[in-house]
Amino acid sequence: MTSSIVVNIKKKRITELIASGKRTDGRGLTDYREIQIESGVIERAEGSARVRLGKTEVLVGVKIGTGKPFADVPDKGVLTVNAELVPLASPSFEPGPPGANAVELARVVDRGIRESNAIDLEKLCVESGKLVFVVFIDVYILNHDGNLIDASALAALAALINAKMFKYTVEEGTIVKKPGYTPLPISNYPIAVTFAKIGNKLILDADLDEEQVMDARLTITMKKDGNICAVQKGGGSGYFTREEISEATKIALEKTAELRKFVVKS
Amino acid sequence: MKVTKKKPKKEREKMANKKSEKLIDKKGIRLDGRKVDELRPVKMDVGVLSNADGSAYLEQGRNKILVGVYGPKEAHPRHIAKQDRAVIQCRYHMAPFSVDERKSPAPSRRDVELSKVIREALEPAVFLEYYPRTSIQVYIEILQADGGTRCAGITAAALALADAGIPMRDLVVACAAGKAGGKIALDLMDTEDKVGEADVPVALMPNLNAITLLQMDGNLSVDEFNAAVDMALGGCKKLYELQKEALKSKYVSAEEAK
Numbered sequence: 001m002t003s004s005i006v007v008n009i010k011k012k013r014i015t016e017l018i019a020s021g022k023r024t025d026g027r028g029l030t031d032y033r034e035i036q037i038e039s040g041v042i043e044r045a046e047g048s049a050r051v052r053l054g055k056t057e058v059l060v061g062v063k064i065g066t067g068k069p070f071a072d073v074p075d076k077g078v079l080t081v082n083a084e085l086v087p088l089a090s091p092s093f094e095p096g097p098p099g100a101n102a103v104e105l106a107r108v109v110d111r112g113i114r115e116s117n118a119i120d121l122e123k124l125c126v127e128s129g130k131l132v133f134v135v136f137i138d139v140y141i142l143n144h145d146g147n148l149i150d151a152s153a154l155a156a157l158a159a160l161i162n163a164k165m166f167k168y169t170v171e172e173g174t175i176v177k178k179p180g181y182t183p184l185p186i187s188n189y190p191i192a193v194t195f196a197k198i199g200n201k202l203i204l205d206a207d208l209d210e211e212q213v214m215d216a217r218l219t220i221t222m223k224k225d226g227n228i229c230a231v232q233k234g235g236g237s238g239y240f241t242r243e244e245i246s247e248a249t250k251i252a253l254e255k256t257a258e259l260r261k262f263v264v265k266s
Numbered sequence: 267m268k269v270t271k272k273k274p275k276k277e278r279e280k281m282a283n284k285k286s287e288k289l290i291d292k293k294g295i296r297l298d299g300r301k302v303d304e305l306r307p308v309k310m311d312v313g314v315l316s317n318a319d320g321s322a323y324l325e326q327g328r329n330k331i332l333v334g335v336y337g338p339k340e341a342h343p344r345h346i347a348k349q350d351r352a353v354i355q356c357r358y359h360m361a362p363f364s365v366d367e368r369k370s371p372a373p374s375r376r377d378v379e380l381s382k383v384i385r386e387a388l389e390p391a392v393f394l395e396y397y398p399r400t401s402i403q404v405y406i407e408i409l410q411a412d413g414g415t416r417c418a419g420i421t422a423a424a425l426a427l428a429d430a431g432i433p434m435r436d437l438v439v440a441c442a443a444g445k446a447g448g449k450i451a452l453d454l455m456d457t458e459d460k461v462g463e464a465d466v467p468v469a470l471m472p473n474l475n476a477i478t479l480l481q482m483d484g485n486l487s488v489d490e491f492n493a494a495v496d497m498a499l500g501g502c503k504k505l506y507e508l509q510k511e512a513l514k515s516k517y518v519s520a521e522e523a524k
């Protein structure tokens with residue numbers, strides 16, 4: 001735990017800089033750090049991607065299995081997202097079952113993918129009510145330097161685009177693999193952008209120092225048509241005003257389009 | 267406000283199967299008889315448990331929610347304590363019998379997330395710095411769920427915190443709006459939430475105009491999203507009046523009992 005005295009000193013410096021439109025690393029308020037995306041880094045996984053966002057580093061693996069569909073949607077494949085705050089990634093991460101932060105991270109990434117219908121789950125149904133494909137997205141945080149949500153959502157999308165499905169036939173209700181692969185059916189490209197409120201300013205892509213001093217954060221996930229598919233306010237004991245939320249949606253429209261080019265191209 | 271009668275199970279299943287476009291009829295009337303900008307009937311009681319330091323009971327439509335607050339008290343385990351302020355420990359929990367299909371009493375991932383966002387919705391309102399190294403425990407039990415339980419839980423939790431005598435900057439009140447049957451609508455019930463297009467829960471500190479919870483899932487344009495936020499804020503303001511009444515009536519009845 002960072003001592004509150006250090007945080008208070010940091011907070012003063014960072015807040016003063018941001019109030020004058022500057023940041024400690026020289027970025028503009030809505031600039032992202034350098035983004036690097038590497039796809040297909042884990043050969044054993046059906047899909048994978050490693051995203052670096054400044055010093056933040058996230059690895060996502062996609063595995064595809066089979067299982068029973070949920071009773072209320074018998075003709076759709078199943079999507080599950082899990083996030084691990086791996087202890088090697090930060091002195092503040094500890095071994096053990098996922099805590100509230102890991103669960104929230106996984107659920108925000110999940111909501112973006114699910115609500116935008118990024119994966120065409122109907123195409124993953126083998127036999128209605130009995131047998132469907134299950135897409136497991138596992139988010140692995142390797143180095144924590146802030147803005148895990150955006151980095152994880154980018155990596156998850158890149159891994160899905162990278163994912164391949166084995167060809168198969170169905171014989172007596174079981175799946176028999178055939179040689180060759182097809183791409184996973186992807187029908188949307190959700191992009192998450194996370195605002196941090198520091199003082200009375202909104203910034204994008206906060207690094208760890210900025211996250212430690214922020215009042216609150218707001219994640220907006222948008223689909224390729226610019227519609228919103230997920231929102232999450234979080235991060236500490238601050239709040240947003242009505243005007244700040246309108247401003248955030250405007251900036252998000254521009255930024256998500258910008259970031260999407262980055263992933264969909266790579 | 268109309269009273270929603272409990273529907274038999276068969277009818278409820280039929281309702282759940284209806285497509286989204288049937289959620290609101292041509293006259294703009296919803297399945298339970300409400301208009302698009304109408305809240306469900308709400309009932310709030312304060313100080314309903316004798317052991318808890320503060321408590322509240324809230325009904326909103328068929329939602330039945332009980333909240334108990336303990337503290338500020340010594341933080342357990344010790345490492346969660348903060349030197350310069352109190353921490354809020356919040357547990358949102360659904361009773362196994364609160365939904366159609368029995369829910370396991372073990373906390374689900376949804377419960378874990380909601381406990382976190384509800385805590386973050388309440389924290390800005392409480393003067394945590396008055397009670398360093400202590401913990402304030404907020405236990406939210408959903409006895410019956412019918413959509414919008416996180417919001418109803420926040421509204422009730424703020425009442426319970428006030429009832430516990432914990433100093434606060436403002437009350438916190440929450441309400442959802444969303445899109446169902448192609449229209450932006452206030453305070454979605456379970457069927458509208460499940461079949462509808464989107465849900466936007468919002469929590470507000472009404473005197474500070476501070477939004478302390480904002481979530482959304484579904485599909486909305488930026489304009490629709492902003493309209494839903496505004497409608498939810500309108501709902502919050504109506505509920506805030508009821509919250510104040512509930513707090514006052516407890517102390518008025520205490521005065522009369524003398």
